[in-house]
Amino acid sequence: xxxxxxxxxGLNKWFGQHHVLRDVSFSLAKGEKIVLCGPSGSGKSTLIRxxxxxxxxxxxxxxxxxxxxxxSPASLRQIRQMTGMVFxxxxxxxxxxxxxxxxxxxxxxxxxxxxxxxxxxLELLERVRLGDQARKYPGQLSGGQQQxxxxxRTLMMRPQVILFDEPTSALDPEMVHEVLDxxxxxxxxxxxxxxxxxxxxFARNVADLVIFMDAGAIVETAPPLTFFSRPATERARMxxxxxxxxxxxxxxxxxx
Amino acid sequence: MTTMPLSRAMAAENAAARPAPPAPSxxxxxRQQLFASPGAGxxxxxxxxxxxxxxxxxxxxxxLDAVWYAPEGAAACAQPGAGAxxxxxxxxxxxxxxxxxxxxxxxxxxxxxxxxxxxxxxxALRFVPVRIRLAGWALIFVGSxxxxxxxxxxxxxxxxxxxxxxxxxxxxxxxxxxxxxxLAVALALGRRSRLPILAALCTGIIEFTRGVPLLVVxxxxxxxxPLFLPPELNVNKLVRxxxxxxxxxxxxxxxxxxxxLQSLPNGQDEAAKALGLSYVLRLRKVILPQAIAAALPSLFxxxxxxxxxxxxxxxxxxxxxxxxxxxALQDPEWIRYTTEGYLFIFALYFVFGSGLSxxxxxxxxxxxxxxxxxxx
Numbered sequence: 002x003x004x005x006x007x008x009x010x011g012l013n014k015w016f017g018q019h020h021v022l023r024d025v026s027f028s029l030a031k032g033e034k035i036v037l038c039g040p041s042g043s044g045k046s047t048l049i050r051x052x053x054x055x056x057x058x059x060x061x062x063x064x065x066x067x068x069x070x071x072x073s074p075a076s077l078r079q080i081r082q083m084t085g086m087v088f089x090x091x092x093x094x095x096x097x098x099x100x101x102x103x104x105x106x107x108x109x110x111x112x113x114x115x116x117x118x119x120x121x122x123l124e125l126l127e128r129v130r131l132g133d134q135a136r137k138y139p140g141q142l143s144g145g146q147q148q149x150x151x152x153x154r155t156l157m158m159r160p161q162v163i164l165f166d167e168p169t170s171a172l173d174p175e176m177v178h179e180v181l182d183x184x185x186x187x188x189x190x191x192x193x194x195x196x197x198x199x200x201x202x203f204a205r206n207v208a209d210l211v212i213f214m215d216a217g218a219i220v221e222t223a224p225p226l227t228f229f230s231r232p233a234t235e236r237a238r239m240x241x242x243x244x245x246x247x248x249x250x251x252x253x254x255x256x257x
Numbered sequence: 258m259t260t261m262p263l264s265r266a267m268a269a270e271n272a273a274a275r276p277a278p279p280a281p282s283x284x285x286x287x288r289q290q291l292f293a294s295p296g297a298g299x300x301x302x303x304x305x306x307x308x309x310x311x312x313x314x315x316x317x318x319x320x321l322d323a324v325w326y327a328p329e330g331a332a333a334c335a336q337p338g339a340g341a342x343x344x345x346x347x348x349x350x351x352x353x354x355x356x357x358x359x360x361x362x363x364x365x366x367x368x369x370x371x372x373x374x375x376x377x378x379x380x381a382l383r384f385v386p387v388r389i390r391l392a393g394w395a396l397i398f399v400g401s402x403x404x405x406x407x408x409x410x411x412x413x414x415x416x417x418x419x420x421x422x423x424x425x426x427x428x429x430x431x432x433x434x435x436x437x438x439x440l441a442v443a444l445a446l447g448r449r450s451r452l453p454i455l456a457a458l459c460t461g462i463i464e465f466t467r468g469v470p471l472l473v474v475x476x477x478x479x480x481x482x483p484l485f486l487p488p489e490l491n492v493n494k495l496v497r498x499x500x501x502x503x504x505x506x507x508x509x510x511x512x513x514x515x516x517x518l519q520s521l522p523n524g525q526d527e528a529a530k531a532l533g534l535s536y537v538l539r540l541r542k543v544i545l546p547q548a549i550a551a552a553l554p555s556l557f558x559x560x561x562x563x564x565x566x567x568x569x570x571x572x573x574x575x576x577x578x579x580x581x582x583x584x585a586l587q588d589p590e591w592i593r594y595t596t597e598g599y600l601f602i603f604a605l606y607f608v609f610g611s612g613l614s615x616x617x618x619x620x621x622x623x624x625x626x627x628x629x630x631x632x633x
Contacts, residue, residue, distance in 0.1 A: 055527055074535070082533035092528035095628050096546050106532035109542055140628050158532060 004067040006031045006162045006193040007052060012061035014047065014217075021047055022058065023218040029162065032191040036204040036225065039214035040240060045197045048214070049164045052195070053084040066161040082110065085155030085163035089171050091147040093139035093154070099126070100135040103154050111158075118157070125153040129183050145176030149183055156187075163187070165196040199244050201229060213237045331590045345594040346601050349585040353598065356421015356581035362413060366424040369401045373427050381616050383623070398431050417495045421576030423605075429499060429567045429577060434560055436503040441510035442545065448515060459511075466508035471569055474501045479573045498573055502566065509559045517552030518544065550624040557617030561610050578602060 007029040014022040022044050029035050037045045050056040052063055054070055054077045063070040070080045094102050103122035107113040126132050129149040131142075139147055148168060155163055165184065169177045181203050188194065188207040198204065204211055204225045211228040213221040213236075221228070221237045229245075232238045281289075292298040322340030326347055327333035334342035346353070355366040376397055380390045405424060408414035420428075447459030466474065478501030479494050521544065529539040549556070571580030582602050586595045 053531055055530060077530075078533050078535060081531055084531070086528075086531035088524060088528065088531075090522075090524055092522075092524035094525065094528070094543055094547075096550065096624075105542055106534065109538050110532060110534050138627055154532070 003031070005029060005064070006033070006066060007195065008062075008064045009048075009052070010062050012048070012051060012058055012063065014051065014056070014058040014060075021217045022051070023216070025061070025217075025219055027212060027219065027222070029193060029195060031161075031193055033193060033209040034188050034207050035195045036208040036211045037195060037197045037214065038199055038204070038211060038240070038244075039220075043214040044217040045214055046166050049086075049166055049195055049197055052164055053081050053086055055086075082158060083161045085158055085160035087148070087151050087155055087163065087165045087168045089167040091139070091144070091151045091171075093147055093151055095139050097138075098135070099131070099137055099139065099142070099150050102139065102150060103157050106154070106158050122153070122157060125156050126150075128186075129153045130179075143176060144172045145179045148172065148176075148180045152180075152183055152187075162193040162195065165194060165198065167197050169198065169200060201244060205229065213240065215240075331594070334594060341600075342594040342597050343601075345586075345591045345597050348591065349588070349598070352422075352585035353578065353582045353601070354422045356425065356576035356584070357419050358421055358424075359413075359415060359419065362407070362415060365404045365407075365412075366422060369404060369424040369427065372397055373401070373431075377612070377616075381619065394431070394435070398428075398435060401428055401431075417493055420495070422581040423578050425570075425575070426564075426567045426577045429502065429570060430564050432499050433502045433506045433563045433566075436499075437506035437510055437563070440503060440507035441514055442549075444507055444511035445514040445518060446540070448511065449518060462504075463508045463511050466504055467512075471502075471505050471566055472572065474505050475569055475573060477501065494573065495575060498570060498575065502563070505566075506559060506563045509562075510556060513552045513555040513559060514548060516555065517548035517550070520551045521547055550621075553617060553621045553624065557614060557620075560617070561613045564610055564613060565606060578605065 005028040009028065010026045012022050012025040013020070025044075025048060027035070037049065039045050047056055051058050052065065052070075054072070057072055065080050065083050068076075068079055068083070070076060093099075094105070097105065100119065100122055103125065104113075104115065104118040107118045107121075108115050123132065123135060126135055129152060131146060131149055131153070134142060134146065134150075139150065142150065152163075152168075168184070169180050172180065177200070181200060184194075184196070185203065185207055196203070196208075208225045211223055211225050212219055213228065213232075213234075215236050221232065221234050223233070228237070229241055232241050280286075291301045318340040320340075322338060323343050324334045324339050324341070325343050327342070327344035331342070331344075333339070334344060351360065351363060354370070355363045358366055376390075376393055379385055380394075401424065403409055404412070405420055405428070406415060406417070444459045444463055447455050448463060450456045450459070475498050479498040482497060525543055525547065526539060529543040534542070567577050568579040570577045571583065574580075576584065579602060582598050586592060586598045
């Protein structure tokens with residue numbers, strides 16, 4: 002059997018007495034894309050933060066590209082070097098230039114020669130259409146530009162899978178598409194990814210599978226067309242109606 | 258039925274960008290500030306008169322009527338109408354600046370003071386890379402100790418009990434900052450550690466040290482500690498007092514750095530973790546550069562205070578600049594002019610202290626420029 006990019010089985014997590022992830026199991030095949038959605042507080046972000054060890058969990062098993070995650074520093078480093086993450090608030094390093102943000106991981110963490118890392122970084126910046134911004138500091142860029150730098154920073158590590166934690170929800174509306182365009186391009190090139198987002202257009206165009214969560218548990222999984230047009234559960238139907246309504250207000254076309 | 262709103266708006270008729278209207282000249286603005294209202298005008302005039310009333314006699318005493326040079330002795334200063342007797346400085350500068358250090362070897366102290374000031378000025382300019390600055394300081398610090406102590410390269414040995422004056426002040430200060438900053442970082446990280454015993458230990462050291470006066474710390478280190486230590490551990494008084502200074506400085510600086518650490522959003526550490534960086538690399542490359550930059554204002558408070566705290570060494574019988582000045586002014590011939598001597602020390606501390614402050618502010622500005630329009 003082929004090694005999965007990510008496999009999760011029987012994941013359970015509590016914050017104190019609050020059961021925030023309930024028996025979550027799923028797997029992501031190499032080159033495929035999963036969109037995770039659900040109402041706020043449903044555990045989507047907590048789930049993907051468990052996948053690279055930013056959150057610990059009480060029960061269950063997580064494996065990335067066949068390597069099993071444990072809480073030892075060595076295992077955490079190994080998993081994180083294979084797993085990219087793009088955050089809602091970008092989390093670029095404000096004291097470093099765009100170029101230094103990109104090369105920090107490979108040069109300091111993996112001892113890649115600085116020259117080679119710089120060359121790769123400039124190529125990647127070109128790809129996210131920021132070739133002319135390498136010497137600037139993050140504070141001088143717009144939100145959309147910062148998020149594209151964050152994506153390039155993650156790509157520098159040549160990750161097996163990239164985790165996107167609501168990558169467009171902190172952006173001004175007119176900048177959302179420039180980030181989504183870059184993500185769709187990556188998806189077309191066969192990058193495995195798990196995306197927490199409510200962008201239905203993106204899910205339709207890109208996702209192989211939509212996972213809908215509520216109250217810490219997976220409620221429904223389906224290909225995007227099925228999920229958005231004929232949700233099986235009442236909970237998912239309400240959710241789709243709700244975000245469809247929002248998307249309509251923002252002028253994004255919603256197919257009935 | 259839809260009613261027309263009563264509110265109105267108009268599209269701009271001429272929306273082309275044009276230059277801002279000219280601002281009033283500096284003279285006009287200053288006049289507006291000084292005489293904004295009749296009341297403000299009165300305050301301005303009264304304050305200006307009061308200032309003049311204080312400044313004019315001070316200037317006459319310190320500059321116009323001052324005796325600058327008296328090769329014949331203190332008699333020149335005793336003439337009626339004579340102002341400040343700066344001649345006391347010209348007469349006693351060797352003792353004030355170098356303490357009891359042997360007269361023939363005072364070129365060493367002069368060399369040290371010169372090199373320190375030169376390198377400090379060079380460090381304040383941006384074009385010297387940070388690595389070279391720090392390596393230079395390390396070299397200069399060790400070199401200064403060797404030069405003061407002698408016993409190498411054919412230099413006559415000079416015991417630390419003879420060290421004194423400005424070179425000693427510089428060495429105490431340099432050692433405090435060089436030893437205290439790493440200790441402060443360690444204490445700040447330790448206090449935030451998830452290991453309960455380590456955290457309690459660091460918190461204990463910080464709170465205990467901050468809870469006692471520096472004088473008590475120094476007395477303890479210099480005078481009481483040796484009573485409890487076995488003789489073979491008995492390092493000399495200067496080193497013991499210096500350790501006390503370092504711990505005292507570190508306890509305060511640790512709190513400043515902890516403030517800097519707390520000001521960092523969690524996302525910074527998470528982003529560094531997500532890149533697979535180890536704890537040490539995250540600290541070195543992501544956390545500490547930002548935390549220390551954020552702590553700079555209060556950190557420089559502590560650094561300037563460390564410079565001024567060197568004066569406490571005179572109480573332990575070690576002759577920093579203040580202690581050396583005290584000896585210099587015991588000469589019965591000049592004893593009437595201690596005020597001038599202390600004013601000179603006052604000016605000396607003011608120059609070095611405000612120089613440090615200016616340097617701290619320049620560092621802050623450089624950091625802020627970098628974060629300008631910070632995205633978060």
